Amino acid sequence: MSERLEYKSLLWLERRTYRTADRVVVSINESYKKKALTRGNHKPENVTVVGSEPDTGRMRSVYPDPRIRRDAFFLLVYFGIMTPQGGEDLILEVMNALVYRRGRSDVHTAVLGFGDCPDRLAILQQQCHELELAKWVTFMGRADKAMPADYLSAADVGLCPDRKTR
Numbered sequence: 001m002s003e004r005l006e007y008k009s010l011l012w013l014e015r016r017t018y019r020t021a022d023r024v025v026v027s028i029n030e031s032y033k034k035k036a037l038t039r040g041n042h043k044p045e046n047v048t049v050v051g052s053e054p055d056t057g058r059m060r061s062v063y064p065d066p067r068i069r070r071d072a073f074f075l076l077v078y079f080g081i082m083t084p085q086g087g088e089d090l091i092l093e094v095m096n097a098l099v100y101r102r103g104r105s106d107v108h109t110a111v112l113g114f115g116d117c118p119d120r121l122a123i124l125q126q127q128c129h130e131l132e133l134a135k136w137v138t139f140m141g142r143a144d145k146a147m148p149a150d151y152l153s154a155a156d157v158g159l160c161p162d163r164k165t166r
Contacts, residue, residue, distance in 0.1 A: 018042065025050055064154040070138070072108035077155035079148050082115040087161035088124055096131045108136055109159070110151050112143040 018024070018040030024047045036047045069075045076095075082088045091109060098104040115121040121139065128137050140147065152158060 014039065022046070024048070060149060061153045062149045064150040066154075068110070068151060068154040070108045072136075073106035074104075074108070074156045075154055076107065076109040076157045076159055077112065077151045078109070078159040078161065079112040079143065079152065081113055082111075082120045082124060084117060084120065087163045089127060090161040090163070091159055092124065092127050092131055092133060092137065095133050095136055099133065099136050105136075108138070110138050110140055110155075112140045112147055112151055114142045 018036065021040075021042070024036040024040065024042055030049060033047050033049050036042050037044060040047075076091075078088065078091055080086070088111070091111065095107070095109055098107050111124070115124075121141070125139055128134060128139070140151075143151075
């Protein structure tokens with residue numbers, strides 16, 4: 001299917017979905033609420049944003065344990081739920097390019113979180129092993145309450161591996 005035809009099909013589906021909905025709960029952010037209001041022609045009182053970001057009242061910058069950096073000059077951190085459409089495999093592609101094509105041995109990536117599909121984390125760990133990146137990428141698994149603040153405070157770069165879309 002051509003990209004243009006696929007885009008039109010998605011818009012058609014979106015319009016039909018909005019048309020049949022009495023209430024819209026958006027789990028991303030205000031920009032998606034705006035789409036529900038404009039393209040979906042819904043009233044503001046019928047659209048709710050349910051964010052999934054960390055509670056900034058509890059998660060503050062801390063002075064993290066220096067061992068988190070694993071002696072790397074640059075620390076990259078991903079914190080989230082890993083999904084097939086989430087693009088976390090791009091983290092491994094970037095690390096592969098940094099380490100093997102650009103010769104950067106001074107970087108490390110910490111991946112905090114888990115997969116919402118049964119083997120998502122295992123698939124990413126296998127890909128990491130196949131790319132021989134275990135020295136530069138650490139999968140921390142499900143984060144406890146202190147880990148996000150510790151790792152994000154230590155990070156030089158926070159990763160959001162969303163693929164580019166229209």
